[in-house]
Each structure stands twice: as C-alpha cells, then as structure tokens.
Amino acid sequence: MSKKVTPWLDNLLQEIEGVEIRRKDSRRVRIDIAADSLPTLLELLRGRAGYVHLSAITCVDWIDDGQFELVYQLWSYESQSLVSAHIRIAREPGVYVSVFDLYQPAAFFERDIHEMFGVYFEGSPDMSKFILTEWNGPPPMRKEFDAEAWVNETFEWKDYQPDWLKEITEQGGGIVKTPEEARQKKP
Amino acid sequence: MKEIDNPIEAPVDQSRTNPLARVFDELVRFCRSRSMFMLHYCTGCGAIELPPAMTSRFDMERLGIQPMVTPRQADILLITGYVSIKTLKRVILTYEQMGSPKYVIGICSCTVNGGMYWQSYATAKQLDQYLPVDLYIAGCMPRPEAVLEGMRKLMDRIRSGEADGWKDYYRRYDWYLGNQQHLFGDDWQTPADVIGEASHYDLAEPGTEGEHTRLLQQCQKPLEPQQTFFQIGGSLEKKGESHE
Ligand code: SF4
Numbered sequence: 362m363s364k365k366v367t368p369w370l371d372n373l374l375q376e377i378e379g380v381e382i383r384r385k386d387s388r389r390v391r392i393d394i395a396a397d398s399l400p401t402l403l404e405l406l407r408g409r410a411g412y413v414h415l416s417a418i419t420c421v422d423w424i425d426d427g428q429f430e431l432v433y434q435l436w437s438y439e440s441q442s443l444v445s446a447h448i449r450i451a452r453e454p455g456v457y458v459s460v461f462d463l464y465q466p467a468a469f470f471e472r473d474i475h476e477m478f479g480v481y482f483e484g485s486p487d488m489s490k491f492i493l494t495e496w497n498g499p500p501p502m503r504k505e506f507d508a509e510a511w512v513n514e515t516f517e518w519k520d521y522q523p524d525w526l527k528e529i530t531e532q533g534g535g536i537v538k539t540p541e542e543a544r545q546k547k548p
Numbered sequence: 549m550k551e552i553d554n555p556i557e558a559p560v561d562q563s564r565t566n567p568l569a570r571v572f573d574e575l576v577r578f579c580r581s582r583s584m585f586m587l588h589y590c591t592g593c594g595a596i597e598l599p600p601a602m603t604s605r606f607d608m609e610r611l612g613i614q615p616m617v618t619p620r621q622a623d624i625l626l627i628t629g630y631v632s633i634k635t636l637k638r639v640i641l642t643y644e645q646m647g648s649p650k651y652v653i654g655i656c657s658c659t660v661n662g663g664m665y666w667q668s669y670a671t672a673k674q675l676d677q678y679l680p681v682d683l684y685i686a687g688c689m690p691r692p693e694a695v696l697e698g699m700r701k702l703m704d705r706i707r708s709g710e711a712d713g714w715k716d717y718y719r720r721y722d723w724y725l726g727n728q729q730h731l732f733g734d735d736w737q738t739p740a741d742v743i744g745e746a747s748h749y750d751l752a753e754p755g756t757e758g759e760h761t762r763l764l765q766q767c768q769k770p771l772e773p774q775q776t777f778f779q780i781g782g783s784l785e786k787k788g789e790s791h792e
Pocket of ligand 1: 592594628630655656657658663687688689
C-alpha cells in the first residue's frame with residue numbers, strides 16, 4: 362500500500378512551491394516548507410492524501426537564529442505513513458495561524474505551545490492557561506528562561522550537612538558527597 | 549515490637565492538677581498511636597511502595613495502620629513524593645480539613661529537598677516550609693521496611709507526646725502562611741479558619757497572627773454556597789429555593 366502512495370504523494374507535493382522533501386524511509390517523510398504555505402500543504406495532505414490524523418504539533422526554540430520551529434506530525438491510516446511538516450517562524454513576535462479549522466485536535470497542541478513557549482496562534486479557539494494554571498512566570502520552555510536561577514530565587518534549600526546527619530555519616534551512612542562536590546567538574 | 553511496648557517517658561504538664569489527668573492522657577496517646585489512619589495523597593512515584601507495605605508481606609494493618617478515604621477521618625497525611633506547586637495547594641487544603649491532632653509524613657527525598665527535581669521550576673523543595681512535617685522517610689524511593697520503620701517511629705513519638713507538628717502549625721501559622729503566599733500569591737486562601745481553630749485548641753500564640761494573616765484577611769473573599777441547578781418539569785430551578 363505504502364509503495365503505491367509514495368509517488369502519488371511526491372506528485373502532489375510538487376504542486377506547492379518552496380518545499381524541501383526528505384524521505385527518511387519508506388513510511389516517513391520530512392517536509393520543510395515556508396511558513397506561509399503550510400496551511401495549503403495541510404489542506405492538500407488531508408483532503409487528497411488521506412493524512413487525517415494530526416498526532417502532534419511540537420515546538421523547538423532556536424534562540425540563536427531568533428526562530429521557533431513548529432513541527433506538524435501527520436499520520437495516514439491508509440498508507441500507514443507519517444509526514445512531519447517543519448516550518449520556522451520569527452521568534453518575535455511569535456505569532457502564527459491556527460490550523461484548528463483543518464484539524465480540531467490542534468486546539469490542544471496550540472494552547473499547550475502558547476503556554477510553554479508563548480507562541481500565539483491566531484484563530485485558535487482558546488489561548489487561555491492550560492496546565493500551568495498556577496504559574497505566573499515567563500513561558501518556561503523558552504531557552505532564555507533559566508530554571509535554576511528561578512529555583513534559587515524562589516526556594517530555600519535544606520542544609521545538606523546538619524548535625525544529626527554528621528553522626529550518621531561517621532557511622533558510615535548518610536551523604537557521601539555534598540551537592541557542591543558532585544557538581545564540580547573533574548580536572 | 550519490643551521497643552514499642554517499653555514504657556515511654558512522657559513530658560509532664562505541670563498545669564494539670566487532677567492526678568488522674570495524666571493517666572487519661574497516657575491512655576489517649578496510647579490509643580492514638582495504635583490507630584493510625586492515613587490519608588495518602590499520592591503525589592509522586594513514592595506511593596508505589598505503599599501497596600506492598602499494606603498487603604500480605606508486610607501487612608501494616610497488624611500495627612494498626614490503615615488507609616482512610618477522606619481527610620476528615622484520617623490522622624496522618626502521607627505525602628509520597630514530589631509536590632508540584634499546583635499539588636501543594638491541594639495538599640494544604642487537605643491538611644487543613646483534617647481534624648486535629650494530625651500528623652504529616654514526608655516520604656521520599658523529593659519532599660526533603662526537591663530530590664531529583666531540584667532544578668524544576670514547578671516542584672516545591674522543602675515540604676516543611678508549608679506544612680509541619682513530623683517525620684521524613686528519605687530515599688528514592690524508600691522500601692516498605694523503611695516506611696514501616698518510619699511509622700513505628702511516629703507511633704513512639706505520638707505515644708511520648710513529641711509528635712506535635714499540628715500544634716506548631718497553629719502556633720506559627722503566620723510563618724507557614726507567609727511561605728504559602730510566597731508561592732501562591734497574596735490572594736491565597738483556603739476555606740479553613742486556622743486562626744479560629746488555633747484559639748479553639750488554646751494554641752494561639754504571638755506567631756499565629758502577623759503580617760501574612762493580615763494580608764489574608766484583607767484578600768479573603770467570603771465563600772459562596774455552591775449553587776446546584778437541576779431540571780424540574782422543563783424549567784431550570786435553583787436547589788434550595790421553594791417553588792410553591
Ligand atoms: S524521591 Fe524518587 S521515588 Fe520519590 S518522588 Fe522523588 S523521584 Fe519519585
């Protein structure tokens with residue numbers, strides 16, 4: 362089945378401009394595409410190639426390039442194959458269109474990405490808080506968010522060498538290495 | 549079970565004049581230590597050690613330790629693993645609903661210092677900053693033997709009157725509340741009236757009230773009764789309202 366579909370998919374993709382297709386193996390295709398053309402691609406894949414299942418939308422923060430990468434994973438039950446469509450959008454202001462009208466599960470993925478990376482999806486039905494309902498900090502999955510600094514600012518640490526522990530250590534138990542020692546790089 | 553049956557010296561409360569009072573205290577403490585009903589809010593992976601501790605191999609129930617279903621019926625709150633900030637809110641709500649005396653056991657390294665989530669922005673590090681922890685059982689994760697050992701330690705401490713974390717919560721409520729507000733924001737509130745309870749148990753001390761409790765009182769919104777709607781004969785009516 363999959364063998365038959367493959368050339369057909371290739372023909373189909375030739376209808377769109379500016380795509381780069383990398384065939385990972387017989388059932389896995391990676392498509393890099395300009396951000397503007399993605400809705401067209403999804404429309405084609407869904408309507409004419411049977412990729413009806415949007416398994417996930419994921420986001421990658423390329424902070425040095427000033428870009429976010431959005432990856433749309435599409436699965437076809439007919440050809441048992443996976444297409445992942447990659448686009449890059451500018452990190453500032455980090456806005457993209459929603460594909461909710463094509464794939465309804467997109468609403469959850471987009472809401473999640475909005476919460477974790479701060480990307481705004483125009484036309485998505487709900488961009489309110491999803492999982493991090495008690496979080497008021499910056500979107501935590503952005504690369505510039507320094508979790509360790511935030512933790513040190515917000516929480517206090519328990520003493521790692523209290524007296525009662527020293528007694529236990531003398532008897533051969535307890536903590537062998539302090540966290541500071543453990544984190545020191547070997548020369 | 550030998551250590552447990554040894555007599556334990558209890559601190560003498562000088563203010564009690566009735567000679568029989570201490571006998572009753574002793575009895576009450578003994579009964580408390582032998583009927584430990586635990587509410588395990590299974591926050592993290594450490595909870596997986598509880599089923600083996602309860603079932604046939606280790607069988608906690610022979611020591612009088614049993615799981616309970618609601619906070620109102622339980623004496624011990626087990627925090628079995630990492631507490632995210634979101635969970636911590638629910639844990640505090642649960643703790644405040646439990647009737648005193650109540651005890652908190654922090655199982656797992658995660659409750660001591662964040663464990664392997666030390667770097668996570670979402671995990672509270674030291675549980676005892678937000679709740680009075682009577683006992684920690686460290687380990688990632690502690691084996692059922694360790695859990696039982698910890699339970700027996702708590703039994704001893706209840707019997708000798710040392711396990712009084714719940715009193716500490718009333719006495720230093722302002723400090724605990726301050727730490728809670730630090731995480732949850734200034735408008736944090738629970739339905740429980742801890743200050744009222746503190747004076748009920750005669751435990752209100754200078755640390756009970758302070759700047760944080762004042763902040764709480766300023767932000768406190770009165771709780772509204774929940775409105776339940778149900779359908780009667782095609783029209784939507786409010787429960788509790790008469791409809792003659
Ligand atoms: S200490 Fe280990 S077992 Fe326990 S909650 Fe943390 S990670 Fe899980």
